[in-house]
Amino acid sequence: MKTDTAVRLPVHPETGQGSEWLRRLGYVLLYVLLSLVAVLQILPLIWLLLFSLKNNQEVFDMAPFALPATPRWENYVKVWTEGNISLYFFNSVWVTVVSVVFTVLFASLVTFAITRMRWKGRSLVLGLFMVGLMIPVHSTLIPLFSLFLKLHLTDHPLSVILSYIAFNMPITIMILLGFYYALPREVEEAAVMDGCSVNRIFFRIVLPMTASVIATTAIINMIYDWNEFIFVNTFISSDAYKTLTVGVQNFIGQYTTDWGAIGATLMISILPILIAFLVLSERIVEGIAAGSVKG
Amino acid sequence: MDKVMSNRLVAALYVLPALLLLLVLVYIPIVLTGYYGLMQWDGIGAMTFIGLDNYARLIQDSTFWQSANHTFLLALFSALSLIGYLMIALVLSGKIKGANVFRKIYLIPMLLSSVAIAQLWLKIYHPSNGVLNTFLEAIGFSNPPAWLAEPSLVLYALFVPILWQYAGFYILIYYAALKNIPESLVEAARIDGANPWQIAFRIKLPLITEVIKVTVVLAVVGSLKYFDLIYVMTDGGPNGSSEVMASYMYRQAFRSFDFGYGSAVGFFLLLICLVVTWLLRKVTASKEPIQYS
Numbered sequence: 001m002k003t004d005t006a007v008r009l010p011v012h013p014e015t016g017q018g019s020e021w022l023r024r025l026g027y028v029l030l031y032v033l034l035s036l037v038a039v040l041q042i043l044p045l046i047w048l049l050l051f052s053l054k055n056n057q058e059v060f061d062m063a064p065f066a067l068p069a070t071p072r073w074e075n076y077v078k079v080w081t082e083g084n085i086s087l088y089f090f091n092s093v094w095v096t097v098v099s100v101v102f103t104v105l106f107a108s109l110v111t112f113a114i115t116r117m118r119w120k121g122r123s124l125v126l127g128l129f130m131v132g133l134m135i136p137v138h139s140t141l142i143p144l145f146s147l148f149l150k151l152h153l154t155d156h157p158l159s160v161i162l163s164y165i166a167f168n169m170p171i172t173i174m175i176l177l178g179f180y181y182a183l184p185r186e187v188e189e190a191a192v193m194d195g196c197s198v199n200r201i202f203f204r205i206v207l208p209m210t211a212s213v214i215a216t217t218a219i220i221n222m223i224y225d226w227n228e229f230i231f232v233n234t235f236i237s238s239d240a241y242k243t244l245t246v247g248v249q250n251f252i253g254q255y256t257t258d259w260g261a262i263g264a265t266l267m268i269s270i271l272p273i274l275i276a277f278l279v280l281s282e283r284i285v286e287g288i289a290a291g292s293v294k295g
Numbered sequence: 296m297d298k299v300m301s302n303r304l305v306a307a308l309y310v311l312p313a314l315l316l317l318l319v320l321v322y323i324p325i326v327l328t329g330y331y332g333l334m335q336w337d338g339i340g341a342m343t344f345i346g347l348d349n350y351a352r353l354i355q356d357s358t359f360w361q362s363a364n365h366t367f368l369l370a371l372f373s374a375l376s377l378i379g380y381l382m383i384a385l386v387l388s389g390k391i392k393g394a395n396v397f398r399k400i401y402l403i404p405m406l407l408s409s410v411a412i413a414q415l416w417l418k419i420y421h422p423s424n425g426v427l428n429t430f431l432e433a434i435g436f437s438n439p440p441a442w443l444a445e446p447s448l449v450l451y452a453l454f455v456p457i458l459w460q461y462a463g464f465y466i467l468i469y470y471a472a473l474k475n476i477p478e479s480l481v482e483a484a485r486i487d488g489a490n491p492w493q494i495a496f497r498i499k500l501p502l503i504t505e506v507i508k509v510t511v512v513l514a515v516v517g518s519l520k521y522f523d524l525i526y527v528m529t530d531g532g533p534n535g536s537s538e539v540m541a542s543y544m545y546r547q548a549f550r551s552f553d554f555g556y557g558s559a560v561g562f563f564l565l566l567i568c569l570v571v572t573w574l575l576r577k578v579t580a581s582k583e584p585i586q587y588s
Contacts, residue, residue: 035397270406285402
């Protein structure tokens with residue numbers, strides 16, 4: 001049997017070697033199908049990049065996928081300096097960072113206490129977190145809004161950050177669970193023999209051991225928090241605290257007819273995630289697969 | 296060992312911050328949503344208890360049922376689209392060179408915010424300057440429709456970006472599951488003379504049934520909660536023809552300031568999500584776990 005081609009479509013025992021060309025044809029067809037899907041997935045983004053570098057006249061007169069004669073980077077300069085995009089951008093950065101750090105830290109503490117420590121009610125607490133996976137954000141929106149209103153936290157970044165931490169906790173714990181269950185008991189036993197306290201075991205031994213899964217959960221959280229829309233849209237009203245998703249939405253309202261500016265704004269809002277993906281794609285793929293319970 | 300690791304004070308300290316956040320920001324609000332549903336309330340002033348009036352109104356509200364209908368259509372489309380994703384994953388998992396690269400390219404739209412995707416597709420669908428109608432005109436359609444302004448088309452037009460956004464996600468899940476199937480099983484079938492179709496449909500698919508069931512739940516429940524993209528692209532329009540349950544709830548509460556009625560819709564949405572999840576799990580429950588050996 002020949003195995004030199006990458007696809008090992010089987011040589012049928014009865015038709016045998018004669019089906020070699022069929023095998024190759026099949027291989028080519030599969031490739032065409034996969035490439036077609038890849039092109040469809042990526043084409044809208046290439047178009048976006050292209051019109052972000054054109055002015056309106058070029059957008060409307062040239063073919064959609066034609067390169068601009070000279071890329072108009074000034075679109076980017078304009079939206080970055082003129083409006084509040086840079087402000088929204090940095091709001092997104094710090095809100096995301098704070099939320100991710102606390103979500104991962106709290107989730108690690110909970111997972112450690114549930115999987116490694118012994119106390120009554122562990123399974124009940126775990127159950128509470130896991131049921132949380134199924135609760136739609138929208139059904140909690142009105143009470144959350146009125147709660148934050150009473151606490152004077154509407155139009156305050158804390159309302160958004162606390163919500164991100166609470167709502168991403170279940171999925172984060174879920175990803176961490178399997179990893180924590182797999183940690184060998186001997187590590188803790190040895191540490192206890194040496195007189196370590198629980199805090200020392202957690203912060204000095206277990207937390208460093210879980211660095212890789214922490215990175216995975218951090219990335220998943222980063223993607224969710226960076227892209228979150230409805231909490232910011234509902235709780236935050238002043239420009240000073242808006243994040244990119246909501247900021248972009250309002251900003252585009254001012255530029256309804258300037259496609260280059262709109263394109264540049266959108267590119268700025270998606271670039272950090274795209275760059276993170278280029279650098280960390282393996283871990284992101286792994287994290288999304290691990291967190292697949294959240295749709 | 297036991298003494299150190301059963302320190303209840305430390306356990307409590309570790310669990311309480313997260314648990315408090317979960318209770319205060321997730322569990323108490325869902326109870327309150329049901330409670331507010333019993334009130335007449337504009338969100339700011341005093342609440343008046345009106346019993347089940349909001350829920351009775353909900354049942355007779357044809358606009359609500361229209362939005363529920365759209366939600367169910369989206370759920371149906373999403374569930375059906377899984378077939379396509381599954382086929383692509385089957386192809387991709389069949390020892391294709393560069394499978395990893397394809398898988399990653401497919402995933403890119405999933406990483407972007409719904410708002411960015413919505414804004415991008417608004418431009419794609421733009422009646423005169425969008426890339427879609429420019430293309431259609433170029434190949435000879437003289438009067439392509441204004442996709443998002445057409446009540447009979449808008450829901451289908453909205454479904455395309457949804458399909459686009461989630462393709463990589465489901466393909467990734469299926470691909471991971473298919474790659475988990477031991478090579479020896481497929482090899483054995485091959486030696487027994489099974490052709491690629493038989494291997495796909497008789498061996499591979501039955502082995503990943505569990506994963507397929509999970510994705511059906513994900514796709515259906517995900518569609519029930521669908522909001523961001525529709526809110527940005529059409530805001531439920533034109534004339535309610537793309538309104539879904541979540542956007543209807545949002546409109547009632549935060550636009551019409553009818554927080555009582557909005558809460559009733561929100562509570563109904565929660566119940567539907569829980570019931571549908573439970574039903575789908577029940578219907579698709581396997582009698583025995585699948586063993587690879």
